[in-house]
Amino acid sequence: MSGKTAQGIEVRKIPFAFPSDLRPHWHPEDPALSQLINGASVLLPYMEPFIIDAIREALKQVTDSALRQEAKAWIGQESHHFAQHRRFNEVLIAHYPQLRAREREIEQEYHALRQRSLKYRVAYTAGFETLALATSHTILADRAYLLCGADPAVASLWLWHVVEEIEHKNLAFDIYQQLYGDYWYRIYGMFAALVHLFRLVRGSYIVLLKADGLWGKWKTRWAIKKFAFRFFGSALPGILRHALPWHHPSQVADPKWMREWVALYERGEAGVAKLDTSRLEQSPAAMLPM
Numbered sequence: 001m002s003g004k005t006a007q008g009i010e011v012r013k014i015p016f017a018f019p020s021d022l023r024p025h026w027h028p029e030d031p032a033l034s035q036l037i038n039g040a041s042v043l044l045p046y047m048e049p050f051i052i053d054a055i056r057e058a059l060k061q062v063t064d065s066a067l068r069q070e071a072k073a074w075i076g077q078e079s080h081h082f083a084q085h086r087r088f089n090e091v092l093i094a095h096y097p098q099l100r101a102r103e104r105e106i107e108q109e110y111h112a113l114r115q116r117s118l119k120y121r122v123a124y125t126a127g128f129e130t131l132a133l134a135t136s137h138t139i140l141a142d143r144a145y146l147l148c149g150a151d152p153a154v155a156s157l158w159l160w161h162v163v164e165e166i167e168h169k170n171l172a173f174d175i176y177q178q179l180y181g182d183y184w185y186r187i188y189g190m191f192a193a194l195v196h197l198f199r200l201v202r203g204s205y206i207v208l209l210k211a212d213g214l215w216g217k218w219k220t221r222w223a224i225k226k227f228a229f230r231f232f233g234s235a236l237p238g239i240l241r242h243a244l245p246w247h248h249p250s251q252v253a254d255p256k257w258m259r260e261w262v263a264l265y266e267r268g269e270a271g272v273a274k275l276d277t278s279r280l281e282q283s284p285a286a287m288l289p290m
Contacts, residue, residue, distance in 0.1 A: 005069055009168045011076035012265060014273050016084055016157050018091050024208070026151035032214060032223035033146070037158070038092055039205030041085045042099060043106060043197070048082035050110045051128060051172070054121035058175050067174060074171040077164045084157060092208075102207050106200055113196075119180055123189025126176040128197065130190050133169045133249055134238030136162035138231060140255050144280040145230070152274040152289070160272065163258050169249040183245050190243060260284050 004010045024038065025031040052075050059071055093099045113121065139146060139162045147155040176186060209215035241247060261284040265272055271288040279287045 005073045006066060007070050007168075007170060009070060009073035009077065009164075009171070010262075011073055011080065012160070012164070013080060014084075014160055014265075015270070016087070016153055016160075016273050018088050018153055020091065020094065022091050022151060022153070024092055024095050026154040027147070027149070029149060030223065031212065032209065032220050033227060034150075035205045035208040035212065035214075036201075036224065036227060037146075038208055039201045039203075041089055042092070042102060042204040043200050044085040045082045045089065046103070046106045046110050047128070047197070047200075048078045050113060050121075051125040052078050053114070054118070054125045055172065055175060057118055058122050058179055061179055062175060064178065067178065070168075070171050071175065074168045077168055081161055081164070084161075088154065088157060096208060096211050098207055098211060099204075102204055105203070109196075109200060119182075119185065120189065120192075122172070122176050122179060123185055124193045124196075125189075126172040126186060127190030127193035129165070129169065129172040130242040130249070131194055131197070131239060132162075132165040133252060134235045134242060135231075136165040137238055137252070137255060138235040140166075140257050142230070142234060143257075147277055148280050150277045152277055155277045155280075156273055156275045159261065159275065163261050166254055166258055167262075169252065173249050187243055194239075257284065264288075 025034045027034040027037075055071055055075060059068055062068055062071070089099070113124070116124075139158065143159065147158070176189075180186075206215055209220060214220045238252075241252075242249070261272065264284045269285075269288065272284065274289050275284065275287040276289055277287075
């Protein structure tokens with residue numbers, strides 16, 4: 001699929017390169033932060049197929065042709081997301097073979113969730129996408145703190161991912177509203193997703209930090225607390241705003257940096273796959289590799 005939908009969703013195939021010698025601590029100044037974010041990546045090849053399947057099943061009940069077209073593009077984006085993270089995760093697993101067992105645990109979690117009702121699975125999906133919208137805004141706004149000096153390929157992977165999370169912000173919400181429209185159940189799905197995702201990501205980064213010999217050390221505990229306070233303190237207002245009964249994701253304006261990234265990609269700039277992370281406070285065009 002190529003080109004943009006009416007709502008602006010575009011499926012992008014970007015040639016990220018993750019060499020076998022890529023360091024798991026891709027943020028050299030903060031190994032704990034690297035592993036926190038790596039823990040999120042471990043989750044994605046299992047969570048994203050789960051939400052894709054929920055939307056595919058929901059589409060059997062969607063008659064709006066425009067919404068169906070948007071959903072196909074959303075599925076395309078999410079499919080590329082987990083495929084790229086799968087490639088990155090294989091590099092992690094080469095360093096941490098114990099992640100294979102962790103992957104099986106996550107896979108079992110999502111196998112169990114697949115037995116839940118379609119309403120629950122679509123509410124979970126809409127809830128995740130709501131959380132992703134708020135956290136993606138936080139990541140872009142705080143990108144210099146989170147990614148400055150980080151490995152360009154890994155940082156660029158996450159920047160691409162969050163740009164597209166913001167881009168397709170309406171889709172799961174609109175499908176849930178069309179099929180169900182139950183406000184309180186939507187809120188239930190949102191917080192069920194939040195608790196479930198937090199637990200799974202935490203379990204994964206604990207595996208990684210234990211393997212590093214860092215879990216339980218006071219510096220690690222402090223780094224995690226500092227990150228959580230800063231990150232969730234920034235994202236929480238957006239999450240709460242998305243929980244309001246009259247809220248629609250389209251009401252959230254796209255960040256300027258995101259719009260500039262999209263314009264850069266549309267000009268055919270392959271450098272978005274390896275942005276210079278020493279210049280994160282600048283525009284994407286100023287971050288192109290020399």
